[in-house]
Amino acid sequence: MEKIYVSTRDQNRKMTSKQAILEGISKDGGLYVWPDIDSVQIDLHTICExxxxxNTYTILQPLLPDFSEEELKTCIENAYGHSFSSPDITPVKKVDDVYVLELFHGPTSAFKDVALTLLPQLMSASLKAGDQKAMILTATSGDTGKAALEGFKDVDRIGICVFYPHQKVSQIQYRQMATQQGKNVKVYAIEGNFDDAQSKVKSLFLDEDLRKKAEAQNVILTSANSINIGRLVPQIVYYFESYKYLVNHGAIQLGDPVSFSVPTGNFGxxxxxxxxxxxGLPVxxxxxxxxxxxxxxxxxxxxVYDRNRAFVQTISPSMDILISSNLERLLYYMSGKDTKLVSQCMSDLSKTGRYQIPDTLLQKIQFLFGCAYLDDKKTKETIATVYQESKVVLDPHSAIAYQVAKDAKERPIVALATASPYKFSQDVLDALHQNSTNELEAMKQLQTICSDPIPKGLKALESQEIRHKEVISVEQMKDVVEKNMEALL
Structure with missing residues (x-):
């Protein structure tokens, strides 16, 4: 089998795609990348037809070459055959002069569903080659947790532990995770923020004592976060899909470049x-x-990347992140695959909380990547303005992407809408100058002005039992992982 994946920190650590998906994070702390990914050039004519x-098969087949055609097509059908409320999976809507790519029509009403309906299928297929089991460890700032729990629920030979920051997710996100059913799922609130949870999860993957205990029980420790290459690559598809929409609706000619505005925390x-x-996508x-x-x-x-700053709790909690893990992959490619530079930057970040890249590398990145940010006040103003002018309701994450797109010079531009507004109903209503008593009532109130109905999964939350109530310290995370590994046997 072709070992095309390597660590961002060591070119000599080589893996097949199945091995990389099962391992999640490299043993040296790096993330798996395919150095020659630009050798795969997708035919845009084919995509548009x-x-x-x-298109998922066309794009993923060269990236996952050790999956057979039957395996990959079965995984794709199981993921997208019946889980999404829109037949387009990720439909596009024009709002004023910005195209909005709606990524929230999956089972948990967030963009993570696009990848986390497929990753369990890929992981399950990868496990079939042997007799191992897998334990998923996932930190979440709100949306990944529920999408991962739903995707891995009752999947054979796989258990999952999700850790989220206590009282730092929306009430709907909390209810989605705390009511999760499934014999193989565990959810824990941790005392701290997302970065605390994510940093601990990463350290657990590199914990030799935990690794030996897992190996003794024939268990692989892995992740459902976007540090896992199997979580990341399915997201490539909807960028090509939005391009297909623009071509097929006459907004651009085939080959014309497009710009994107993406609400970002972990950079995945x-x-x-x-x-x-x-x-090959023209951007x-x-x-x-x-x-x-x-x-x-x-x-x-x-x-200069500097996480030494005050953590701000905002109305867009999925972006409340100070350590953007996937930036490591960008540095790898943009630096000409300089694993020494990447390793040094990540070492500096771990030791001092900051690193600085050379000016030449920064200029190269800036040629393709722009940036901007909104505080909560401006985010609420955007939600109100868009509704007033277009009668479209945006959630607080999508509103940030939309406003940054509006302020950009480039056209056409696609703003990624990453969550249903119903997941953040109280904050959306507040932006629209309406009051509500709680999140569940706010959803019903929002339905009176939102063109989309309340998603089925969110509507059911009101009657579902709270099953996961544990609040633990960061230090207790290893203990609960060990306990849940034993439960897998």
Missing amino acids: QSYKE DVLAGYYAYMM KKFYVASNANHVLTDFLTTG
Whole structure:
């Protein structure tokens, strides 16, 4: 089998795609990348003539070469055959002069569904070659957790532990995770923020004591975050899909460049767009849209990444992140695959909380990547303005991407809408100068002005039992992982 994936920190650590998906993060702390991904050039004529599922196969087949045609097509059918409320999977809507790519029509009403309906299928197929089991460890700032729980629920030979920051997700996000059913799922609130949870999860993957215990039980420790290449590559597809829409609706000619505005915390979503660009998608500019935790805006402006700052809790909690893990992959490619530079930057970040890249590298990144951020006040103003002018309701994450797109010079531009407004009903109503008593009532109230109905999964939350109530410290995370590994046997 072709070992095309390597670590961002060591070119000599080589993996097949199945091995990379099962391992999640490299043993040296790096992330798996395919150095020659730009050797795959996707034919745009073909993309514009195919369905979403057909395009998924066309794009992923060269990236996952050790999956047979039957395996990959079965995985794609299981993921997208019946899970999405829109037949287009990721439909596009024009709002004023910005095209909005709606990524929230999956089972948990967030963009993570696009990848996390497919990743469990890929992982399950990868496990079939042996007799191992897998334990998924996932930190979430709100949306990944529920999407991963739903995707991996009751999947054979796989268990999942999700860790989210206590009282730092929306009430709907909390209810989605806390009510999760499934015999193989566990959910824990942790005392701290998302970065605390994510940093601990990463350290657990590199914990030799935990690794040995897992190996003794024939268990692989892996991740459902976008640090896992199997989580990242399915997101490439919707960038090509939005391009297909613009071509087929006469907005552009085949070959014309398009720009994108992406609400970003962990950098995975915009990185998937960069992968699409390397695979032949004509892109003029990517705009990295941030909230008040604008560590990425500062980095893309100055070349200094510095997480040593106050953590701000915002109305766009999925972007409340100060350590953007997937930026490591961008540095790898943009630096000419310089694993030494990447390793040094990540070492500096771990030791001092900051690193600085050379000016030449910054200029190269700035040629393709722009940036801007909105605080909560401006985000609410955008929600109100868009509704007043277009009668379209945006959630607080999508509103940030939309406003950054509006302020950009490039046209046409696509803003990624990453969550249903119903997931953040109270904040959306507040932006529209309406009051509500709680999130569940707010959803019903929002339905009176929103053109889309309340998603089925969110509507059911009101009657579902709270099943996961544990609040633990970061230090307790290893203990609960060990306990849940034993339950897998």
